[in-house]
Amino acid sequence: MxxxxxxxxxxxxxxxxxxxxxxxxxxxxxxxxxxxxxxxxxxxxxGGKDAFESLVRTILSQNTSDVASQPAHDALMERYGADGEVDEASASGVDLAAALADAEQSELAETISSAGLYNQKSAMIVGAAERVCEEYGGADGFDAFVRGEDPGEVREALLDIHGVGPKTADCVLLFAGGRDGVxxxxxxxxxxxxxxxxxxxxxxxxxxxxxxxxxxxxxxxxxxxxxxxxxxxxxxxxxxxxxxxxxxxxxxxxxxxxxxxxxxxxxxxxxxxxxxx
Structure with a gap:
């Protein structure tokens, strides 16, 4: 197979x-x-993927091929993830949502340019990161919410984030939340x-x-x-x-x-x- x-x-x-x-x-x-x-x-x-990274991945994949969005995801993680350009004191426990909430949008747009529509997607990602930090305290809190709460409530909350449509919300529910029936x-x-x-x-x-x-x-x-x-x-x-x-x-x-x-x-x-x- x-x-x-x-x-x-x-x-x-x-x-x-x-x-x-x-x-x-x-x-x-x-x-x-x-x-x-x-x-x-x-x-x-x-199931089991990090919920916020899954959200970012799926935003990057909107209106483009997976072949184009994968390099954008890899570049984003290299720059803003645990191995990216973060303060040395917090490098081992970097919160991707916090890093992207503080990101310069023009810099993020350049980083994800291979995915297309990079100005729109960078604004969506920064906005989503700010929302996740404000409402869930960061990526870990968001991950716990996606995995632990009622799927209907999670889907509704995801759809309320600017730039998140039904397919994006469902991908987060499936690949991070591991929810059956999605x-x-x-x-x-x-x-x-x-x-x-x-x-x-x-x-x-x-x-x-x-x-x-x-x-x-x-x-x-x-x-x-x-x-x-x-x-x-x-x-x-x-x-x-x-x-x-x-x-x-x-x-x-x-x-x-x-x-x-x-x-x-x-x-x-x-x-x-x-x-x-």
Missing amino acids: PEEPRENISGGEDGSAAAVFEAGTAGTRAEAVVDELGGLYWQKTY FPVDTHVHRIARRMGLAPADADHEAVRERLEADVPGEKCGFGHTAMIQFGREYCTARKPACLDGPEACPLYDLCDRVGVDEVGESVVDPAEAAIR
């Missing part, structure tokens, strides 16, 4: 553990899809769920999330998210899904409605566009 790629910034090497789920009859087609993805890629549980929806998941018919063709990101979280057992939602992203990169791409090369080219062909895909004409449109034709 392939290893989860490091550039999958939502998941990655740390904060996850291999898991094995008993084979059985899936209760829904969405669960059947996730089971197939688990056999194709990986079955894992998530299925973050990025562009890959949004496209695939609607193309396969797992959600209505015109569903927005929140409607897709609600449908997947209702139809996929909680313990399978985490690897369903990361494996579906990988499937979107390798097979179910936006412009040329593998099914255009024939049924044998896609391992999930028999589970897919192919909404918006014209196999005969070899053309593809967004599922929402196909639904109004």
Whole structure:
């Protein structure tokens, strides 16, 4: 079974553990899809990442590829993390939230420039850091809140931070909080769920999330998210899904409605566009 790629910034090497789920009859087609993805890629549980660093990671990944956001994250941690340019007296116990709350925004923007939209993202990160320090006393307090409080309360608090949308909040809940039943929806998941018919063709990101979280057992939602992203990169791409090369080219062909895909004409449109034709 392939290893989860490091550039999958939502998941990655740390904060996850291999898991094995008993084979059985899936209760829904969405669960059947996730089971197939688990056999194709990986079955894992998530949790244990630092909550504030997860928040920063996901802000950096907004509107850009993981390949571009990973170097920005690494540069940020090198400059502001435990090994970065902090006072020698506190270097061993640096609080990333405190360091970023005090950061010069122009300097931070330069540091994360590879992620794109760096002026906006640097302002979001500084603002989030200030909020975390004010309300939770720093990164440790924020981490305890994310891991220990009611998931609905945590999600609401995260969404109240400027620059944090549903996908960002859900990634923090999943990869830091280790919460079952959280299925973050990025562009890959949004496209695939609607193309396969797992959600209505015109569903927005929140409607897709609600449908997947209702139809996929909680313990399978985490690897369903990361494996579906990988499937979107390798097979179910936006412009040329593998099914255009024939049924044998896609391992999930028999589970897919192919909404918006014209196999005969070899053309593809967004599922929402196909639904109004």
